[in-house]
Amino acid sequence: MQKKILITGASGFIGSTVVDKALELGYETWAGVRTSSSREYLTDPRIRFIDLTYSDKEKLTEQLRLFARDNGRFDAIVHIAGMTKALHKADFDRVNDGYTRHLADALIETGTVPDSFIFMSSLSAIGKGDEENYAPLRAEQEPNPTTAYGRSKLKAENYLKSLPGFPYVILRPTGVYGPRDKDYYILVKSVKNGLNVGAGMKRQLLTFIYSEDLARVIFLCIEKQVKRVEYIVADGDVYTDEEFNRIVQEVLHKKRVLRLKIPLGVVKGAAWVSEKVASLLGRASTFNTDKYNIMEQRNWNCDIEPIRTGLSFKPEYPLRRGVEETVRWYKEKGWL
Numbered sequence: 278m279q280k281k282i283l284i285t286g287a288s289g290f291i292g293s294t295v296v297d298k299a300l301e302l303g304y305e306t307w308a309g310v311r312t313s314s315s316r317e318y319l320t321d322p323r324i325r326f327i328d329l330t331y332s333d334k335e336k337l338t339e340q341l342r343l344f345a346r347d348n349g350r351f352d353a354i355v356h357i358a359g360m361t362k363a364l365h366k367a368d369f370d371r372v373n374d375g376y377t378r379h380l381a382d383a384l385i386e387t388g389t390v391p392d393s394f395i396f397m398s399s400l401s402a403i404g405k406g407d408e409e410n411y412a413p414l415r416a417e418q419e420p421n422p423t424t425a426y427g428r429s430k431l432k433a434e435n436y437l438k439s440l441p442g443f444p445y446v447i448l449r450p451t452g453v454y455g456p457r458d459k460d461y462y463i464l465v466k467s468v469k470n471g472l473n474v475g476a477g478m479k480r481q482l483l484t485f486i487y488s489e490d491l492a493r494v495i496f497l498c499i500e501k502q503v504k505r506v507e508y509i510v511a512d513g514d515v516y517t518d519e520e521f522n523r524i525v526q527e528v529l530h531k532k533r534v535l536r537l538k539i540p541l542g543v544v545k546g547a548a549w550v551s552e553k554v555a556s557l558l559g560r561a562s563t564f565n566t567d568k569y570n571i572m573e574q575r576n577w578n579c580d581i582e583p584i585r586t587g588l589s590f591k592p593e594y595p596l597r598r599g600v601e602e603t604v605r606w607y608k609e610k611g612w613l
Contacts, residue, residue, distance in 0.1 A: 282499075283327070283351045283391075285309035285380075286358030290457045291397065291488060293318035295355055298492040300324070307351070309358065318457060331358065331376035338383040350389035353499045356380060357397040361426065362561045362568075369429035377433040381440060390443065393499045398434055398449045400509065401427030406576045411482055413580040416449065416507050423570045434507070446498045447507035448491075451579055455488030455599065456606035460563075465604060468525050469613055473534045476572045477541045481518045484511040484577045487594035487602075497588040511579040512592040512599075521596070528600045545569050 282299050286292040287308035299306040300323055307325045310316065319326075327344070330336040360372040377396065384390045404421040406414045422428045437445040454461040467473065475481075486494075494510050516524075526534050548569035555562030584590040594602065607613040 279303065279305045280352040281305045281307065281349065282353045282355065283307045283309055284355045284357065285329070285331075286356075286397075287319060288314040288316060289357065290455075290459070291453060291491065292357045293457060294455065294488040295357065295492045295495060296324060297321075298489070298496060302496060304353075329380075331372075331379050334379040334383060337379055338386050341383050341389055342387045345387060345389045351391045353393040353395070354380075354384075354391045355395040355397070355495055359397070359430075362563050362565070363425075364556065364559070364561045366425035366567065369425045370432065373426070373429035374432040374436065378436050381437060381443060385440070385443070392444060392502065393446065393504070394437070394444050395446050395448060395495050395498055396433065396437055398430045398447050398507075399427060400449045400451045400577065400579070401571060402430040402434060402449055403427075403509075405574055406578070408479075408575045411576045411578055413578040414509060414576070415580045416509050416583060423574070424567045426567055438505075444504040446503055446505075448494065448498075448510050449507065450486050450491055450510040451484040451577055453486055453488055453491055455603050458488065458603070461603070462607060462612060465525055465529070465607065466613065468522065468531060468534055469529050471531070471534055473522050473526070473536045475518050475522070475536070475538050476544045477575070478538055479575055481575045482578045483516050483518055483521050484514070484579050485516075485521075485596055485599070486511050487592070487599035490592045490594050490599075493593070494584060494588065494590055497584075497590060501588060503587065506583075506587070508584050508587075509579045509581060510584060511581050512595060513581050513585070514596060515578050516596065524597050524600055525604075528597070528604050541573050544572060548572075 282304040284292055284295050287296050288310045296306055296308055300321055307327050308319055309327055309329055312328050329340055360369055363369050401424050402420055402422055403414050404423050420431050422431050434447050548564055548566050551562050552565035
């Protein structure tokens with residue numbers, strides 16, 4: 278019998294990639310999207326759509342009850358929907374923590390808890406690591422997030438852990454890149470235009486995971502039926518910021534790029550100004566003080582031994598291959 282999967286936040290970069298993978302693997306695929314959301318990457322006729330009201334637990338509970346009556350429960354849920362930038366920092370808690378609580382509670386109240394509930398958290402939920410010896414971040418270490426975004430994700434994680442027997446898997450991916458992504462696109466476009474800007478003078482270690490590999494990790498968790506665990510997700514390699522930028526430059530065949538290193542103090546001031554201007558205009562800014570706290574972190578080195586051994590995960594896209602695929606997609610779509 279075909280298994281049903283719900284993917285929340287399906288219109289986004291990661292969500293739409295997971296939808297593609299679910300279809301490839303033969304799932305009855307339900308895309309959780311708002312009516313107003315773009316469906317640019319959700320055009321496959323096999324996709325089924327559902328608009329769930331996460332902000333109102335009573336309405337959400339009734340929606341899930343009616344869905345189960347007509348269709349049966351979901352076998353797996355991948356909860357990706359969330360907020361990565363906000364006009365007010367309290368909105369991170371309201372959406373990333375609050376909506377997750379509502380969804381979990383509604384599933385319990387309706388008796389429709391799935392076999393697998395994959396929660397897409399973030400490496401930011403752990404916070405800063407060792408910036409002297411650059412020891413890798415580990416899933417079991419005591420979290421100490423430095424951003425409102427990271428704290429909201431950690432609150433949601435802790436709530437899921439508090440629910441007896443709830444079949445959560447918490448994934449904390451490092452920097453996710455790939456086709457459809459707009460964040461790394463800004464950097465790639467800047468390099469193509471001959472400019473490469475870095476924040477801070479101290480050495481920075483970076484880690485990455487290609488979107489297709491992240492989707493594979495999700496389905497390995499579902500298919501291996503792992504429960505009540507948390508994993509850091511990365512491809513296993515570590516790069517300095519200079520090495521990463523050099524790979525982007527080489528893939529773009531850009532011989533000369535002006536490299537600027539901006540002191541963190543200057544970056545912090547610019548982030549504060551950007552946030553204040555955006556607030557006056559009544560909109561959320563991508564470059565803000567919360568983002569600065571991520572940019573100043575020097576050590577994103579990760580221990581991924583648990584997904585290597587527990588899930589038998591081996592990345593198919595090391596960084597250079599992933600960047601090549603991503604740049605190819607940007608060019609095909611006319612972004613570059």
